[in-house]
Every structure is written in structure tokens, then in C-alpha cells.
Amino acid sequence: MVKVLISDDLSPKAADIFRERGIDVDVKIGLSPEELIKIIGNYDGLAIRSATKVTPAVVEAATNLKVVGRAGIGVDNVNIEAASAKGVVVMNTPHGNSITTAEHAIAMMFAVSRQIPEANASTQAGKWEKSRFMGAELAGKTLGVVGCGNIGAIVADRGKGLKMKVVAFDPFLSPERAKDLGVEKVELDTLLARADFITLHVPLTDQTRGIINAEALAKTKKGVRVINCARGGLVVEDDLKAAMESGHVAGAAFDVFAVEPAKECVLFGLPNFVATPHLGASTHEAQELVALQVAEQISDYLLTGAVTNALNMPSLTAQEASKLEPYMVLSRQLGSFAGQLTRTGLKAIKIDYEGAVASLNCRPLTQTILASLLAPMMDSVNVVSAPVVARERNIDVTEAKHERDCDFQTLIRLTVTTEKGERSVAGTLFGGKRPRLVNIKGIEIEAELGKHMLYLTNEDSPGFIGALGMQLGEAGVNIATFHLGRSGPGQDAIALVELDSQLTPDQLKKVQNLAQCKQVAQLNF
Template sequence: MVKVLISDKLSPKAADIFRNRGIEVDTKVGLSPEELISIIGEYDGLAIRSATKVTPEVLEAATNLKVVGRAGIGVDNVNIDAASGKGVVVMNTPHGNSITTAEHAIAMMFAAARQIPEANASTQAGKWEKSRFMGSELNAKTLGVIGCGNIGAIVVDRAQGLKMKVIAFDPFLSPERANDLGVEKVELDALLARADFITLHVPLTDQTRGIINAEAIAKTKKGVRIINCARGGLVVEADLKVALESGHVAGAASDVFEVEPAKDSVLFGVPNFVATPHLGASTAEAQENVALQVAEQLSDYLLTGAVTNALNMPSLTAEESNKLQPYMMLSQQLGSFAGQLTRTGLKAIKIDYEGSVASLNCRPLTQTIVASLLAPIMDSVNVVSAPVIARERNIDVSEAKHERDCDFQTMIRLTVTTEQGERSVAGTLFGGKRPRIVNIKGIEIEAELGKHMLYLTNEDTPGYIGALGMQLGEAGVNIATFHLGRTAPGQDAIALIELDSPLDAAQLEKVKQLPQTKQVTQLKF
């Protein structure tokens, strides 16, 4: 009999779902890592929330484990790379607590605007300090929403009900989607300058880490209030503390922190700061919803092979999986490459399959490309949800198959259309299994992507490569591989450089200042 372990506190109805579908289930909450490792080999499925840590050690001992289901959005407690290596599917429930989290952001906005926690403490201490707690109305104020995905869109709707004017910064928000939501799409600097309240609803990525820092806060109007119910690390806590103490930021509220559990934050005790212990998803309704959803998803997969909300695999059969696996790696690299270089709203994604790949089931490849393209900036996107998100945002996704001969036996070409124009990247498989980038923006190049890559565009002039190499050498960063391409002598050139370690901000800035440099972007794979 198929057997599932529930190792975190879930609604009792989740266990009932497993039993009603003929699955044996054990509920063992509060296991130590050693205890979990000692028993995990008995189970085919594991249902968790945030307490259980699914580490490489746990996965190594999980000899029968086929699927991990996270009741909630974040999967920071699951080592997805290790799970993929062991063939374990990782699922989450990305929409089960969206309303709850959005409502908490609105509640925190009210608390910061009206100083509710401080007023409550003062009043219950026997004081009556009406003049001390002068608040601010939300009515007619401008709310700046950073990230207009599922949760952000709900916040927009609730804020409009409060008669707020809403502006939004989201590189993946199309003009059509912005119009549907009734928001004005703006660039980040414009949002910072205009907003009376700022609320964050983006994932924590290399691009969004520290998005609200001293430099960003300096661009805001005096008296702004900042709300973060998304992820710790989006706001630089030390910089926010300085701004609160100076009075430039009139109030702030955070449900998330750089280090959690947050037992000692620099923000604690700062005037006009409201804190809650990551309560965004903590309502009875949300807990019930995600518990029932994850039980259904795990049951479907274990009994029928159906995949829903998987983070590390597309929907496909076992037979197709073996054939598509090398192409999946190539598709992930192409999508991630384009996604990390996208800075403006997406309008269209076109994928051309040429040669032998055109005879295969390409839908999982398309899903993988779209998910990898959206992942650098969007929260909770996966191969299942990516097509839905693209449709919601009016991003046209098309694919074409050409079994005609091409320059390579097989090739995938990704063309991305943004508000600034169109660009493409193409790749192939060497030896039928090794992904290679072979064309970028019409320029031929042959590059294998490593973990840390530096992408440059420059004017093709003598001495540039030498100056670049010297700059990297002075930074103490070793070059692993160096790939070059150009349109013609003296014209546009590109370089893809694999580094042993990434550049820090100062080192990257020095590379940008080299003469003839047009663009420099660090990529991570």
C-alpha cells in the first residue's frame, strides 16, 4: 500500500483525504532531523509545512520517496536540487493563502498609518494620549505596489476599495494586464518618488534582494510608509532603521525578516515600526485550504501520476521523460538566460523547435522555457503555473516545429519580445546530451553555461578583451571559460565568460566603466 507521512501540523481533514483514497497515512509532528531520517525510507510521500527541513541527508535516506508536498507557497525548507537529483517531485500550493497574505498586508498598512500597536499599548497602560497618535488616512493616498502577481493583484483590488490610487512596478506586467487591474504601470524610481505607501509582493531573488535600501529610500517622499509581507531581505533593515529614526520614513510594518525566527532585529524598538512573526498565511481558512489542496495533489500523483503545481518537473509521461531530459536542461538554460536579461514588460515569447527535437512532445519544453524565463522576477512560478501566468498577463506564447534541416541536428530558438524590442537566443545539444548556446541576437557563438556567468556586449575594438581580462584578474576572479562572437570586425561583439566566483557590486561597476562596454550582466545557472 502507498504510504504518506505528515510531519508538520496540518488540518486533520488532510489525513482523511489520504485514507479515503486508499493511502496509508501517519502523522508524526515535531520529529528531529535524526528521527525523520530514521523513518523516511518507509514512505512514498511526505506532506509538510515550514517546520520540516527536507535536506540532502533526508532525501538520501528516503529510498522510497516519490513526492514532497508543501502546504503553502515557500519551499525554502526543501532542497529542490537534491530532490530533483533523487527523482523526487516537489509540489507546493501557490494560491491557497494568497487572500490571507494580501489581507495581512492591508492590515499592516492600517496599523502603520494609525499607529495601532503603540496606541493599544499606551491605552491599556492607563494613559490617554490622543494627541500623541496622529495618524494618516489611506483614502486618496497613492499606494505603490512592487510586484503585481497573484498576491499583489489582490492587494491592488483591496486598496482600490479603500479609494487609494494605485501605481505598480513589475517588469512582467503587460499594459493590458495593468489596464485590467486598473493600475498605472511605472518604473521603480517613479514609484518611489510618488508613493505615500509602498508594499512589496515579489520573491527574494538576486534582482530583488535589498530592493528597498538607503539609495531607494532617499528617492521616496518624506513621510512614506513601507510594508513588507513578502520576503525578508527585500528591505535592508539597517537602512530602514536609519530612515525611521530620522523621520524620513513615517512608519513601517514587516511580517518577514532577514533572519527568521527574528529574535533580535535592528528594527525592534524603533519608533513607528510594527512587527508580526510571519503571520501572512496564518488564518484558519488558509491553513485548511492549503492542507486539503496538498493532500489532493499528493494523492493524485501517487495514485495516477498526475502532476499539479510541481516545482521541478513538467507534466509528462515516464516514457517521454527519458527522451526529453537533455532538452529539459537546454530549455531551462535558454529561458533562464533570457529571463535574467529581461528588464521591461514582456509582450511575446516565441519558441522554434528545429531538427530532431521537432518530432518530440515539446509542450513540457515550452512550459520549462516560460517558467525559467519568468522565474528570476516572479514568485511561485513553476512549469505548471507558468502558462497560466503568461495568459493572465497577456504574454503571447507560441511555438513552431520545423523538421527541416538546420545548422545543427537539433536546435531550440527562443525569441522574446519586450517593450524595448526583440531579441533571441538559440541552443543545441552536443553529443545528444550536452546543452550549448549557439546564437545570441543573431551573433554566432558556442558556449557551455556554468554556475557563474558574465554576459557582455561591446564595440569590437582592439585591446578590449585584454583590458577586461586585466580587470577580472585585478578583482581576483578566475576565468573558467571565455566565449566570443561578433557581427563583423569593428562592429557589435558579445562575450559569455564563466567565472569561478561572482563579481561583487564594486567589481562589476569597474567592468561596466571599461571603454566600449555597452552592457554587463551577471548570470547564475
């Protein structure tokens, strides 16, 4: 009989679902790492929340394990790389906490606008400081939503219900989707300048880390209030403290912090700062919903092979997987490359498969490209959910197969259409297994992608490469590889430079200021 272990505190109804579907289930909560390693080999499935740590050692000992299901969205406690290497599917339940997290953000907005925590403490201390707590109405104010995915869209809807004007910044929010939500899509600088309340609903990535910093706060109107119920690290806490102490920011409410558990924080003790201990998903309804969802997902996979909300695999057979493996790597690189360079709303995505790859099952490749493309600015997207996310945002996705001869034995070309135009990137496999980029925006180039890449576009003129090398040398950053391409003498040129380490923001700005440099972006793979 198929066996599942529940090792964290889930609703009892989760165990009932497993039993109803003929799966043997054990509930053992509070196991030490050593205890888990000792018994995990007996189970086909593992259902967890955040307490259980699925480390490489646990995965190594899990000789029969086929699936790990996380009740909730975060999988920081699961080593996905180790699980993938062992063939263990990792699932989560990304939408079960959406409503409760959105409601918490709205509650925090009310709390900070009316100074409820401080007024409560004052009143219960026997004071009656009615004139001290002069609040601000929400009706008629502008709510700036940074990130308009599942949770952000719910917050926007609730804001409209409060008679607020809602503006949203989200590079992947199409004009059609914005219209459906009843929000005005704007650039980040416009949102900062117009919003009375700013609420964050984006994942923590290299692009979003510190998105609210001193520079961003300087662009906001005096008296703005900032709410963060998304991820710690989105706001530079020291910069926010300075803005609050100067009186420019009227208040802030945080459910998440750069370091958690947040026993200390520079924001603690500031007037009109509201803090909660990461309670966004902490309602009875949400906890039960994600428990039921993860039990159903694990059961479906173990009994029928159906995959839902998988983070590390698309739907495909074992035979197809071995053939597609190198193409999956190339697909991730193409999608991630385009996604990290996308700054405006996506309208359409076209994927052309040419040569040998056209004869394979390309659906998993398309899903992988979509997930990698959307991931830099979208929370919880994966190879399974990416097509649904694209449809929800009215992003037109097409794929075409061409078994005709091409310049390479096999080729994948990704063309992205945004509100500002169209661009493409193409890649192939050298030796049938080594991914290479061979064309960017119509310019031929041969580049292998490393962990830290610097992407530049520039005017093709003497001295640029030397100036770039000197700038990187002065920064103490070593060049690993250097790839060049150009459309023609004196025309547009592209450089892809692999670095041994990442540039700091100041170092990156100095590169941007080089003569002839049109664009520079730091990419990570």
C-alpha cells in the same frame, strides 16, 4: 495499499481526504530526523509544512517515496535537488495563502499609518496621548506595489477599494493585465518617487535582494511608509533604519526579516516601526485550505499520475524523460538567460524547435523555458504553473517545430518580445548531451554556461577585452572561460565570461563604466 505520512501539524481534514480516496495514512507529528529516517521507507507520499526537514539523508532512506507535498508555498525545508535525483516529485500549494498574506499587508499598512501598536500600548498604560498619535489617511494616497503577481494583485485590488491610487512595478506585468487590474504600470524609479506607501510582493532573488536600499530610499518622497510581508532581505534593514532616523521615512511595517527568527533587528525599537513574526499565512482559513489542497494533489499523483504545482518536473512519461533530459537542461539555461536579462514587460514568447528535437514531445521543454524565463521576478512559478501565469498576464506564447535541416543537428531558439523590442537566444547540444549557446541577438557565439557568468555588449574596438581583463584582475576575480561574438568588424560585439566568483556591485559598476561598454549583467545558473 498506497501509504502516506503526515509529519507536520495539518488540518485533520487532510487525513480524511486520504482515507476517503483509499489511501492508508499515518499522522506522526514531531518526529526527530533520526526517527523520520527510520520509518520514511514505508511510505509512498509525505505531507509536510515547514517543520519537517526533507534532507538528502531522508531522501536516501525513502526507498518507496514518490511525492513530497508541502502545504504552503515555501520549500526551503526540502532538498529539491536530492528529491529530483531520486525521482521524487516535490509539490507545494502556492495560491492557498494569497488572500491571507495580502490582507496582512493591508492590516500592516493600517497599523503603521495610524500608529496603532504604539497608541494601544500607550492607552493601556493609562496614558491618554491623543495629540501624540497624528496619523495619515489612506484614501487619496498613492500605493506603490512592487510585484503584481497573485498576492500583489490582491493588495492592489484592496488598495483601490480604499480609494487609493495604485501604481505597480513588475517587469512581467503586461499593459493589458495592468488595465484589467485597474493599476498604472510604472518603472521602479517612478514608483519610488510617487508612492506614499510602498508594499513589496516579489520573491527573494539575486535581482530583488536589497531592492529597497539607501539609493532607492533617496528617490522616495519624504514621509513614505514601507511595508514588507514578502521576503526578508528585500529591504536593506540598516539603510531603512538610517532613513527612519533622519525622518525621511515616516514608518515601516515588517512581517519578514533578513534573519529569522528575528530575535534581534536594527529596526526594533524605532518609533512607528511595526513588527509581526512572519504571520502572513497564519489564519485558520488559509491553514485548512493548503492542507486540503496538498492532500488532493498527493492523492491525484499517487492514484492517477496527475501532477499539480510540481516544482521539479513537467508532465511527461518515464520513456520521454530519459530522451528529454539533456534538452531540459538546455531549456532551463535558455529561459534563465533571457529571464535574467528581461527588465521590461513581456508581450510575447516564441520557441522554435529545429532538427532532431522537433520530433520529440516538446511541451515539457516549453514549460521549462517558460518557468525559467519567469522565475527571476515572479514568486512560486514552476513548470506546471508557468503556462497559466503567462495566460493570466496576456503573454502570447507560441511554439513551432521545424524538422527541416538546420545548421545544427538539433536547435532550440527562444525569441522574447518586450515593450522595448525583440531579442533571441539559441542553443544546441554537442554530442547529444552538452548544452551550448550558439546565437545571441543574431550574433553567432559558442558558449558553455557556468555558475557565474558576466554578459556584456560593447562596441567592437581595440582595447576593450584587455581593459575588461585588467578590471577583473584588479578585482581579484578569475576568468574561467571567455566567449566572444560580433556582428561584424567595428560593429556590435557580445562577450560571455565565466567567472570563478561573483562580482560585488561596486566591481560590476566599474565594468559598466569601461569605454565602449553598452550593457553588462551578472547572470547565475
